[in-house]
Amino acid sequence: MERHLTDASGRVRPTRRLPAAVILLVSAGLALAGCAASADGGAGSGPDATPVKGGVLHYRAAGGGKSIDPAAATGYGLTVPLRALVDSLVFNNQDGSFAPWLATKWEVNDNATRYTFTLREDVTFSNGEKLDAAAVKASYQALRDNGAKYAVANQWIGALKEITTPSPYTVVFDFSKPNSSFLQASSSSVLGIVAPATSALPFEKRQEGLGIIGSGAFVAAESRGEEGYTLTRREDYRWPPAPAKNQGPAHLDKIEVRNIQDNSIAAAELRAGGLDLLHNTEPADKTEFASSSEITIRRDPLPGSALGFAANLKVPGLDDVKVRRALSLAIDRDAVLKRASAIDVAPKSAYTASNPYAPDQSDKIRTDVAEAKKLLDEAGWKPGANGVREKNGDKLSFTLVYSPSTISHEPNIAVVQSQWKDIGVELKFGSLTQAELNQRVLSGNYSFTWGSGTRPDADVLRSTYGGKDPELDRIFDEILAQPDFEARKALAAKASEIVLTEAYYLPLYDFIQPLAYRNSTHLPLFEATHVPWLGDAWVDQQ
């Protein structure tokens, strides 16, 4: 097996680092991930660090464009600065709990079909307009009215029936179907509240450089088109999320957002000090940053579902649970992790370990090649030509499809390819444009997709595993109708167990969110999505 590994990886990535160092770093990463649940996310700021007032944070967003419309920006990297431009009704802590922000309190009914928010009365938008129930309603209504253009935001909002404003500072959301995920959705910058002047704009005007007015700690001051924009501090900001240590105006004077296209140039800029904070890092840079004395790379996986292969149950072979289990058993995840970057960690369930609802089901993710071969024999798949198993003219040959953002994982996928070859299974893989990928998934023309839903919520599995198993669908519905955290967590564990035992999903490793920053950058507060709130961030002056 070792020989195959070398072959497979040697083809894709000729130069590799020392395995011993990698093992050391991987185990360090594992140890850190173990503590992740208890960590407060304040990496980069020691308990006695004193915030510095003033300064500019230089941030690089991957794939950013001219638009700063938070409702149209669902990508993690684009969200980081926008989180400081708009406030949300509630703040979602990393442990999954919620804290007051624009709403001082809120109530959810028993089946999660009615949410009542009581708003702060002292909040204004940067254009002077007042934040009240009518402004919140207008902000949401603008998204509903634009339908398809905010398809993703509207999907998170769910089956909204109506928004009512019984008093000037009370806003009520009524749903025609339970949506226990709404509180999490409402906490995201995507559903951040914009000023009535912005809500009144047509969609295309919101996409222009400075179209968005929020109530956030920063104001959009200058647009450089596709190249980026500048946010400046709002001096009269007094309504940060409750968990923020800094309850006044932001520490930073400015946030400079630079949409640098190339990952390696951005990484070099971070090393040289031209950037303070960077999103999206190539695996080689990840490994280097992990051992850098000047740069910190976050080691918490992005909350959501673990990375791996999601099976199409309509494909011959994958319709049989024995085959799916065999494929999962044949994956030696330690070997995969050796090829992955130094900070990726082993999966513990169908959720990433950083998801507040994640159970620890590591015992269900095993490697046993002998058992895998036995299961395939039992299922009637016999070795055929070229060593690929066959049955009734069908071959155990599978296609994995993914979007271009997964390309950096290809060397790791090649490891699985060679491991499966040893049990007589062929794997082909390649990236498709997002449009083609979605089309293939809709038409069922694939064997595996790269499962990677990200949302700090129990409901994150539904988008990948919905419609595969009636029992699972029932649990997903129960999750949506259950507003209680502990009860949702129990349901999430049941869902994850079904996904793993039925092997609908073959997890590889947890998705490390590649946010890296210079040690002079301090990010004391992260929300559950692992997006930092930059209102209390600061940069040490040189």
Added chain:
Amino acid sequence: MTGSPSSASLPARLARDVATKLAHAVAVVFAAYSATFFLLFVLPGDAVLARIGTTDAIGSNDLAQLDLDALRSEVGLADSLWSQYLHGVTGLLRGDLGRSLITEQPVTTLLGEVLPNTVTLGAVSLAFSVPLGFLLAVLAVNPRSKAVRSFASMVPSAYVSLPVFWVGILFVYLFSITLGWFPSSGSRGAASLVLPVTVLSLLGAAQFAQVLISSLRTELGTTYAAVTAPAKGAGRFHTLYRHCLRNASFPFLAVFGLRVGQLLGGAVVIEMVFSRVGLGRLMVDSVKAVDLTVVLGIVVVLAAVYVAINVLVDIGYVLLDPRLRRHPASATRKEADA
């Protein structure tokens, strides 16, 4: 030698030439538009599918739950292919390129925002690359030292074989990140132009030099340059400069149009490397997003650029070759035969 018959027909001939050229130009733009339109529809997926889902989003989305047909009708993708095509073509005739399927902004506005940047980058690079290309070519054939000549003739081939993005990244590392002389990204101020223009004009110069070197060598081997001119007492440089360069320029002109196209392609890559606002970046983003209207708008602009370059090349022939001014038809035929 009265000259009156030909001069009398000159305005009519000019008018006919201009009309033919215009008709060609319209046909080229129209053909490019139509071909791209139908090619884009063969591509799998559409703008609605392209905007749904990225791996590192902060929230998941469920394809199966979306009413895709409703989304398509909102952005006008639900109509039949023919009605979309007719709508696009009639818009094109009115000078209206439609609106982006993603941001809904008018395509002409989007193009207006990016074109000045790309045109500046392309024009400045071209302005540097032509004289630089000639200089390199002269250096490769004129000096007495064989070492200098072979070195100068090796440089262009070596440079064109390097990928543009690689050279770009190398320049960023060297001159921007390590030395800190120029900004690594952006398009603000003259300083941001230095590195991209250097990469591109070196590329252009190398490509022009390759063609010029080979044609100069041919010219230098012909009787008039190798025997007649030296016999009349002309020096090597005089022969090269006064006699050969003009003749060697014909193959150069012939490939000029193509090379400008390659330069534009290089500009696209360079805009990505240096994170500059420009046509290249708009094109890459729009193709990724299957934003048909924007891609088609860019194709129209590019087709128009090619047409304009070809007109310039034709004018260049006329300026270089006196025969074309006297007997345009026969001279053109002769050129074509050659």
